[in-house]
Amino acid sequence: MHKFIKKIKKFETKPYVVRKFLDNEEIKSFQNLYEELPVEINNTRQKIIKKKWSLEFNKDLQKIYTQKLKKVIGEHEMDNPETKEGSKSLGLFQESYMPVTLHVDTGFDFEKTIYKQTLLPLTNTGETIIFKNRFYGCSTTFSIDPKELSAKGYNKRSSEHLKLFGSRDFDKETYNEYLKHEDINNLKGLEVDLIFKWKLGDLLVFDRTQLHCSSNNINKKKLGFTSSTKKI
Ligand SMILES: [Fe+2]
Numbered sequence: 001m002h003k004f005i006k007k008i009k010k011f012e013t014k015p016y017v018v019r020k021f022l023d024n025e026e027i028k029s030f031q032n033l034y035e036e037l038p039v040e041i042n043n044t045r046q047k048i049i050k051k052k053w054s055l056e057f058n059k060d061l062q063k064i065y066t067q068k069l070k071k072v073i074g075e076h077e078m079d080n081p082e083t084k085e086g087s088k089s090l091g092l093f094q095e096s097y098m099p100v101t102l103h104v105d106t107g108f109d110f111e112k113t114i115y116k117q118t119l120l121p122l123t124n125t126g127e128t129i130i131f132k133n134r135f136y137g138c139s140t141t142f143s144i145d146p147k148e149l150s151a152k153g154y155n156k157r158s159s160e161h162l163k164l165f166g167s168r169d170f171d172k173e174t175y176n177e178y179l180k181h182e183d184i185n186n187l188k189g190l191e192v193d194l195i196f197k198w199k200l201g202d203l204l205v206f207d208r209t210q211l212h213c214s215s216n217n218i219n220k221k222k223l224g225f226t227s228s229t230k231k232i
Contacts, residue, residue, distance in 0.1 A: 046153075050094055208228060
């Protein structure tokens with residue numbers, strides 16, 4: 001459990017979208033940067049390729065990105081895991097061919113005051129679903145599938161969310177439209193806060209304590225860039 005929950009909660013807000021956070025040229029730079037970066041993880045089981053934005057790459061774009069981000073979310077520090085070479089990172093590019101399932105990105109250091117997470121779509125189709133439900137333990141993938149629960153990965157695997165949010169059935173209409181890749185019983189007690197429709201140039205901002213997942217709507221593949229932040 002996170003230690004500074006009171007302080008973390010003080011900075012919590014509703015999720016929001018910043019339209020036209022990047023201009024067309026900046027979007028291109030992000031897409032080119034992705035091509036340039038070395039692969040960090042190629043997970044064939046989850047059909048996802050991850051690359052970290054190491055501080056050695058594209059300093060000019062770093063300046064633009066960090067300044068813009070500060071204007072949007074205020075004072076913060078980056079809080080992204082280092083690359084496997086041990087370099088600091090501004091965030092994670094994820095190229096996914098399968099929907100990402102229900103999880104939370106709260107990290108593993110309970111001494112930190114975790115703050116906002118941002119998502120920058122670099123392809124134009126799909127959605128990210130942000131739930132009102134929050135979690136103050138470590139980064140966890142929530143599932144009731146025994147196979148997933150026994151899988152090894154960066155996140156902890158657990159079904160403890162079902163004890164936290166009550167047993168109310170999840171809304172069927174939303175389920176059918178966006179979440180068919182999940183077992184509807186894995187979503188009991190969950191309530192949607194925001195459905196972010198991916199659009200190039202827009203930025204999604206949400207709290208790191210919020211449960212989220214992608215929708216089942218993928219046109220071959222999705223590419224997005226996420227940063228995690230903390231308060232000092
Ligand atoms: Fe996430």
